[in-house]
Amino acid sequence: MESITIKDIAKKCGVGVSTVSRAINNHPDINEETKTKIMQVIKEYNYIPNNSARNLKRTESNTIAVLIKGITNPFFNNILKVFESEIQDRKYSFLLHRVEEHEDEIDLAVLLAKEKRLKGIVFLGGYFYHSIEKLKQLKVPFVLSTGGVSEKIDQKYYSSVMVDDYKESYKMTDYLCKLGHKKIAIISAPVDDESIGKLRLRGFKQALIDNNITPNPNLVRYQVDDTLETFSMKYGYEVTKELLQTGEEFTAIYAISDSMAVGACKAIFESGKKVPDDYSVAGFDGLDISFYYHPSITTIRQPAEEMSQETIRILFDIIDNKVNKEHKTFDAELVIGQSTKEYKRK
């Protein structure tokens, strides 16, 4: 027999899940009659409340740490959610630690691993460029997730779950070129960014060249203001306002995150222009907002949920000695929204 869930109990009693929960947890406000009925059904079906407290392993060392660079990037929200759930389902605890922009994450990881007796580590975001000697100091299983890695590091020294940021960025840019756009601005990360920002910028430039368009440095836009978070709506908004003020001609904007694309749209609307009639706007990531924005935003959808699950799956396969190192590159999907259209000379 399939085990019965709290939802089944609620259904059988004709009440909501939280009412069942109140009955189980001795909520003082619940109607006595309802409570009695619920407790009868629970007994009848032998329902055992799935209480994670009861499932917790009795040892404090079952902890996985997630070390995150760029905690403010909304793309990470969904990922953290899945990490948290997947780690908790395996009855491990989830320790979240922010890595400062200029901080050495390996030093941090080595120390944390020792002090918290970690069983595994996920590095989320950032850019990995450490020497092999350095990487070898980290004895705990680890996986790099959705970040960038220097090509100089041999793949046998780490595990990773990524999309091909270069290829996917190329795909989006090529799409805009095929729509007839020749003057395409990019809202990118600060120029000294060594992470996915650099890869997406490279993909952009190569796609232009392959479409016989010479990249115009005046259309590569970014902010160096340290108070602005890269990849944020505000960043996209400020950079686009600045771009519009330069008077430099363009017909499309490709922002390397959906949040930045939302900010770009807002700046365009505020200037009295329209998306996509005056400017096409495209993003990257495939956040919910790309669908719910008005107009919906053309984007590259990263399979964030699958990537997060795979990250944890690989981490636990390493912990369980099923694999030593593993690499997985996911394909992302071009999702065409209402924010881009064919360019026609006016």
Added chain:
Amino acid sequence: MESITIKDIAKKCGVGVSTVSRAINNHPDINEETKTKIMQVIKEYNYIPNNSARNLKRTESNTIAVLIKGITNPFFNNILKVFESEIQDRKYSFLLHRVEEHEDEIDLAVLLAKEKRLKGIVFLGGYFYHSIEKLKQLKVPFVLSTGGVSEKIDQKYYSSVMVDDYKESYKMTDYLCKLGHKKIAIISAPVDDESIGKLRLRGFKQALIDNNITPNPNLVRYQVDDTLETFSMKYGYEVTKELLQTGEEFTAIYAISDSMAVGACKAIFESGKKVPDDYSVAGFDGLDISFYYHPSITTIRQPAEEMSQETIRILFDIIDNKVNKEHKTFDAELVIGQSTKEYKRK
């Protein structure tokens, strides 16, 4: 002398912060000349890299747990960010644990406190209705943040940081009434929700009554589909689509979260109608998207950052024996966007 930061070093060298970081961390890709120059400036100004690894206290028990109900609510993203940063700044670790909808958070907290030797706990979201006996089992300092608490629990048994959800919801509804709207729909939490959803619904109804409007039950809208996350864009979208199909007349929608308001707008646009010309739409929370959406969304801005800081401040004041229990209610702000307008009979 003020201590010099990595940004100052970057400025003095005419490079970006991450270039300085690469120099410090022996990045293999950096230009040797640049590196030499940076290391000279670092030596000259006696700059000491602020490496949180070096600051970590050498004990594994300095851990604060955040127990979260409703991890998918984007309002919590900013809060978690501030928690994480404030906790890390105090050299404590941050353990994140999701509480199931029907789970008893006190049982969970008592167990976690013991197993992880927690120094403090924040309960984020949810609804507190436990008996005093139950609460007394939890010996570790704790603060309830942005959730709801049953009036039956004496305030001397817990600490809290909240907004007055009833009052703020009343404020928004009253604003819509004063604009001349009489047929106002609310997108609320499922009817058996015992948390802030209930309080916001109550404030809504009272404001209608005080404006001589009889609440119309057909305009109180929610979803019981368990696969839909309350407070999400999708929830607002699906509920509004359903409302539009009923043919029930209304001129304004008040969604009890900004994300739901975004979803509501999308459903309205898809039906060929306009915001605010055909329907006014208002939200709650004051997320970034309420400003960047097109049109910007009228909302109640919760001071999320201050509330989060205050939560951690109170928690550490309890840990440090400076206070025993403390309660703080923040005022929220009505922010008028472009999504609401005066109702004029057509």
